[in-house]
Amino acid sequence: MTTLDTPTFAPRPSLLKRTMQRKTMVIGIAVLAVFVLAGALAPWITPFSPSRLSVANRLLAPSGVHWFGTDDFGRDVFTRVVYSARTSLFVGFAVVVFSALVGVTLGLLAGFFRRLDPPISRLLDAMMSFPDILLAISLVAALGPTLVNVIVALGIVYAPRLARIVRASTLVIRELPYVEAARAIGVSTPHIMVMHVLRNITSPILVQGTFIFASAILAEAGLSFLGVGVSPDVPTWGTMISLGRQYMDQAWWIMLFPGLAVVIAVLSLQLVGDGLRDLLDPRFSKDL
Amino acid sequence: MVGYVLNRLIGMIIVMFIVATVVFVIVRVTPGDPAAVMLGPDATAADIAALREQLGLNRPMLIQYVAFLEQVARGDLGRSIFLDQTVLSALAQRAEPTFFLTVFAMLIACAIALPVGIMAAWKRGTWTDQLVTAVAMLSASIPSFWLGLLFIQFFSVRMGWFPTSGYGGPGESFAGRMQHLVLPAVTLGIISSALITRFTRTSMIEVLSSDYIRTARAKGVGHMKVLLQHALKNALIPILTVIGLTAAVLISGAVVTETVFGLPGVGNLVVSAVLRRDYPVIQGALLIVAGLYVLLNFIIDMLYLVVDPRVRF
């Protein structure tokens, strides 16, 4: 339920400089970069395969060879954490992209066309009235437990948040003198949308997108834990934790390391999101 | 004004209609079959088909949909396929643990968040502020089930201070039941404190940097007095709003927490209903939970209307 008083236009100089001043944000970006690189370069980082079974080597404690130990199938936990960075970060990122596509489209339509506003707004209200995780559980159960479906389900869950922000911004921007002027001189509506509105709502979308990214990683882990997430043979941090639970006592490393990976990745994303929010538009700091 | 309220009411009904439709569609496209679950692994296809017929699952979708809406409009959520009771009574039975879990988690969250958030705002920009913000973020980064599992491992299994799961047997005293809620409430409270901390900090900063506070400080009013009497009072309304909304979010968090701790709450009911495809229960529970959220929002809006005459309508 946020209304915006005035949007920001003025491009701010020396963005990079101000970014560098925010130490926590820099740390967050650095950590994320390490995760992304590790995921991308996984085959060169570790000599082991994430999926090759070696039952004879099961449940080995962390050692010089297996830094994070091995799991119940004898797979190297470090290798799996690194490979899981790929899938987990991909899930998070894809959820952001998907929810942004859906959310921005709905938000723009609702904000620009008065007739479309009531039905879209009611739909958004309805979707937002479901508790996130319950909606995600039901959607994944309905669609089937695959990677793509988990992304779609979480995308649907988070899209209304973005749509609301975009709609609110659009409503304000639409009434601004220069947009009205553009309309008056005959610039077509889609053009106005893309050129003016979209450009002006990039910051809030970016900020919100970062938080959605973080939520999506947590939600994926939660779904896997409840046994309704990605199929367990796809390595993600969530499936690793969920499979390691059984060995919490005798092989704590199976569950500990992917868990730490989740905490660190989500924390970094939040640091970045927080930094972005302060950096791009202090007014949005109200929007949690 | 009346027009606005009426408008909101109609909007609410439309929203609930959409909610009901969404719920129905989700549930019906879900693969899996309650009849097969009920009849067990050695049931034959013919038996399952017969039970489906009996449960009314073989009727055309549209007819099931209309029947469902009709039922909901009458305030009837149907009967559970598995539990041998109506959905409403199943929900009522599960309300207690969820309610107290939410309340306790909320209290714990506030007990952590309010002082910490106010302190951070007061010491804005210092290392205290940064530390508080970082810790708040850290707690929001921990998967709740992970924290819950660590707690169970340490406090229940190792130390034996709390039961590992459940909500007590028949005739368990109220105090005994509440003891089962300690660990889950702490888990959930810690995790949801982050949001309130950050919100408290932001609102306090906003108020503290407003003119009248600056004036008060310039006049030499004592720090504590400014902080608690002037600033907090003004920051309280937005903080209360976020607390109210967090309560709604908590229901979501409670789903996972209830599962970890084996609490027979509403969240747990939905998860097990999804796993065994108890359609009426999934539908009913989602409807009620979503309905509560819509109602809560409506009440908050109405309160704003009363409190703040500037609200546009």
Added chain:
Amino acid sequence: MKPRYHSLLAAALIALPLFSVSATAEPKRGGIINVATVGEPPTLDPMVSTADLVGIVSQHIFETLYTFGKDWAITPLLAEALPDISPDGKVYTIKLRSGIPFHDGGTMTSRDVVASLKRWTENASRGKQTATNIAAIDAVDDLTVKITLKEAYAPLLALLAFNNSAAIILEADNQAVPLAKVVGTGPYALKERKADQYIQLTRFDGYKSRAGEADFYGGARKQYLDEIRFVPVPDPNTRVEGAVAGQFAYIDSLPVESFERLKGGKSTPSVLKSFGWPVFVMNTKEGILSKLEVRQAVQAALDPNDMLLAAFGSKDFYEVDGALYPKGFIWHTEAGTKLYNQANPDKAKALLEKAGYKGEPLVILTSRQYEFHYKMAQVAKAYFEQAGFKVDMQVVDWATLTQRRADPKLWSIYITHSPFLPEPALSSYMSDASPGWWSTPAKHAAIGPFNTAVNAAERVKLFAKVQEAVYAEAPLYKVGNFNALYAQAPNLKGVEPAPWPFFWNASLD
């Protein structure tokens, strides 16, 4: 017919002294126990459900005409004695015990029994399969019932004794489906059911126990405990934690790998040897596995050692054994088992080539309802790929699996397990209609005589032919034998190790 049961009964009687040795003093009467089960039973009517969990809980409330004694010998429960069977094996005359009260005060007569058996033939999966062979069920007098078959059917008594899809005896006026009143003749009666929280059973004071000694599920049923509460704890790890912390008197179905951890806890873990067998059921009806060579390739490709090790962790908890019944069961035979434990991907490759396999996906349907199913699937996948199969592994929840396996178009292999059932005819592969749809002349040639033979020793011999057919036609892949793990409080006494644990005769110190 008769001699067989007498000899088994004699065997059971011989075993009796063993029981009395352990029972030095009369156990204490009184006490309440909490039993952690694997979940909330989908219903309390064991007639309509074949789920083990339903059987475990409901066997305390309802009783059948017969049940199983020591070494799975069939022994009477509500029936006075084993039936008189006509020489042609077609007419069973069953004498009932007199003055058996129901929980709500009624007394059992042949009217209740006939109505219940009819309900069984109309609503129970196993009853319906039997129904086609039943000519009539009549009351001869108040305490005698007669079942007339169209042709001899040896498994009948085992079916009447079994506790899932069970032929329980209900009152004649309580025959509705779904069951209206949870009222039986058992030693414990339902007091309260709070779904997902507990099922509370209390001692039925009017219970009329059989005289004599306890004999596994049969014989005398003592009611030492005041109350039994079944508490659903669906998560296996939570059950382990509850066991370590000593929260329950009895904890069913624990992951075997938690054994070491449990030993340090407050409950005493015990292993139930040769509890059951994990099985890969193959779809013989449609898809790639409808070809015998491809099924044989599956048989050749797999290494049970690795699958069992990944699934159960230590040799203490499993046995690499291809026989459909392990040693100790009268049904044990090694016939045909040389095709087990081949682990020969090259042979599998050759078979696939011969079958003209062109990389169609082998769909493995499994769930994580039981973690070991998933683990075996994971290992099997590696072996299948080595043999040249293209594998599509679908990990779904149990509800989806039970639905999908009914459609032959959707899967090639699904993974399940079963306890070793007292009578082979109870196994699902025996029925042509069960998913997998194994139905060939060779099968019928083996199973037909097995079902109609009346002589016990002859049936044992005929079962070897059945097992041979199973290996020759590969409608399923038996992975091995596995042990079950359960735990109990040190002060809980008198619980017999059993696949479906029961708590009459149990007591607290």
